[in-house]
Amino acid sequence: MDDRAEAPIKHFTAKGYGVALMERGNAPPVEVEIAHTLPGDQILFELTRKKRSPKKGRLLEIVTPSQDRVEPRCEHARVCGGCCWQQMEYGAQLRQKEARVKKSFHFPAQPIIPSDAPFGYRNKMEFTFSENRGGQRFLGLMIAQAEPYVFNVNTCHLCSKWFSDVLNAVRTWWEGSGLKAYYPPADTGSLRYLTLREAKRTGQKMAVLNVSGNPEFALNRAQLDGYVAAVRSAVGEAEPVSIFIRIHQAKKGKPTQFFEMHLFGPDHMVEELHLRGGKLSFKISPISFFQPNTLQAEKLYDAALAMLGQADTVYDLYCGTGTLGMAAASFAKKVIGIELSPEAVIDAKENAKRNGILNVEIHQGDVGHVLAKLMAEPNFIRPDAIIVDPPRAGLDPLAIHHLKTLLPKQIVYISCNPMTQAENVEELFKAGYRLKKLQPVDQFPHTYHIENIALLER
Numbered sequence: 522m523d524d525r526a527e528a529p530i531k532h533f534t535a536k537g538y539g540v541a542l543m544e545r546g547n548a549p550p551v552e553v554e555i556a557h558t559l560p561g562d563q564i565l566f567e568l569t570r571k572k573r574s575p576k577k578g579r580l581l582e583i584v585t586p587s588q589d590r591v592e593p594r595c596e597h598a599r600v601c602g603g604c605c606w607q608q609m610e611y612g613a614q615l616r617q618k619e620a621r622v623k624k625s626f627h628f629p630a631q632p633i634i635p636s637d638a639p640f641g642y643r644n645k646m647e648f649t650f651s652e653n654r655g656g657q658r659f660l661g662l663m664i665a666q667a668e669p670y671v672f673n674v675n676t677c678h679l680c681s682k683w684f685s686d687v688l689n690a691v692r693t694w695w696e697g698s699g700l701k702a703y704y705p706p707a708d709t710g711s712l713r714y715l716t717l718r719e720a721k722r723t724g725q726k727m728a729v730l731n732v733s734g735n736p737e738f739a740l741n742r743a744q745l746d747g748y749v750a751a752v753r754s755a756v757g758e759a760e761p762v763s764i765f766i767r768i769h770q771a772k773k774g775k776p777t778q779f780f781e782m783h784l785f786g787p788d789h790m791v792e793e794l795h796l797r798g799g800k801l802s803f804k805i806s807p808i809s810f811f812q813p814n815t816l817q818a819e820k821l822y823d824a825a826l827a828m829l830g831q832a833d834t835v836y837d838l839y840c841g842t843g844t845l846g847m848a849a850a851s852f853a854k855k856v857i858g859i860e861l862s863p864e865a866v867i868d869a870k871e872n873a874k875r876n877g878i879l880n881v882e883i884h885q886g887d888v889g890h891v892l893a894k895l896m897a898e899p900n901f902i903r904p905d906a907i908i909v910d911p912p913r914a915g916l917d918p919l920a921i922h923h924l925k926t927l928l929p930k931q932i933v934y935i936s937c938n939p940m941t942q943a944e945n946v947e948e949l950f951k952a953g954y955r956l957k958k959l960q961p962v963d964q965f966p967h968t969y970h971i972e973n974i975a976l977l978e979r
């Protein structure tokens with residue numbers, strides 16, 4: 522098979538890569554996955570993975586551009602694995618996402634809620650430290666279709682400019698620090714990744730340097746001071762910024778442990794969510810989970826809450842730090858949240874207190890197991906409505922079993938994976954539920970990710 526070919530891009534893979542149909546004489550055409558291409562493009566490409574499936578190719582030239590193609594804003598757009606769709610006009614991105622939701626459910630969806638700010642929206646980024654065999658250093662993001670290889674990011678347009686300033690300052694500090702990037706197979710080197718966070722509503726900033734817990738590679742005082750100085754010089758000496766290191770201790774046969782060291786500035790940030798029901802404020806520590814796009818999270822939560830009818834008791838399952846449940850607490854008598862992560866539960870309880878919310882109760886544990894325990898209690902209160910927001914894999918069989926037993930009037934199902942969401946919804950049809958509404962929300966412009974709300978009623 523010749524390594525170079527010209528072909529049209531026909532559709533996208535589930536990960537948002539273009540698929541070229543490569544003709545091979547009389548044999549059936551072969552599908553080749555090629556990053557940074559879109560349906561309607563006619564391209565010249567080179568095969569980079571010929572034997573295994575899926576076959577992969579590298580874009581060499583756009584022979585005829587798709588009518589949806591635009592000039593990407595980012596200098597790294599042809600390399601970066603972070604956003605695959607920057608070369609697609611924003612309206613076309615939204616149409617692709619809407620179509621994927623409709624296709625997953627075979628049901629009409631509401632128009633997707635777009636982002637007012639398709640750039641600069643991320644409140645958190647993680648940049649990886651890496652070195653090649655020649656000792657060349659990289660601090661940035663993964664190369665598209667070539668993970669875990671990392672390239673040097675100069676500017677990322679998905680976050681505020683100060684993220685790029687800090688990233689470049691930390692890279693310069695690294696070059697003179699004598700430190701090596703962490704190398705997992707040998708447990709050698711120090712630097713793992715740099716996490717930057719920004720509270721979008723308050724402007725507060727945080728930098729967390731994630732380092733190895735192997736004591737042989739611990740940072741010394743001068744190295745820590747150098748890191749702090751690099752971050753402060755990039756954000757401006759007078760600007761408040763929370764600076765941490767996070768020690769990642771991974772020992773064979775033992776659970777991974779993390780320890781934070783607070784080095785400079787306030788020991789947390791405060792973020793706000795402005796919702797139709799008012800304003801909520803949240804304490805964010807280096808490990809706290811928060812939806813990565815604050816302004817779109819507000820729209821997502823508002824849309825989900827608008828679907829809830831009159832409900833005295835609301836369950837918020839997979840509640841994270843309890844943000845959605847706390848928003849629901851303003852109109853429900855009682856909200857019960859369930860979340861697996863002990864850290865998120867600590868944050869959730871603290872955030873409820875911070876906002877003076879007394880009618881939210883948070884339980885730590887697996888949804889299926891905690892529900893079983895609660896249902897066995899004599900004073901158990903049946904929910905009128907249940908909100909679920911599980912991880913990508915969707916609801917597990919035990920959680921579905923309990924939903925089918927509890928039979929709330931409404932289930933508001935939020936998901937970042939319409940495929941597993943559609944499968945679970947199909948299962949709930951067997952318990953008499955009907956799909957009333959589908960509302961996609963664009964939380965991650967320039968990526969293929971979709972957030973979708975499904976309203977089910979009996």
Ligand SMILES: C[S@@+](CC[C@H](N)C(=O)[O-])C[C@H]1O[C@@H](n2cnc3c(N)ncnc32)[C@H](O)[C@@H]1O
Nearest residue numbers: 839840841842860861862886887888910911912
């Ligand atoms: C998509 S996040 C939703 C977070 C939250 N609703 C929000 O908007 O911030 C999914 C959450 O489910 C939690 N989780 C994952 N598996 C779980 C399980 N089996 N039981 C309970 N919570 C789980 C994760 O820790 C995570 O916080």
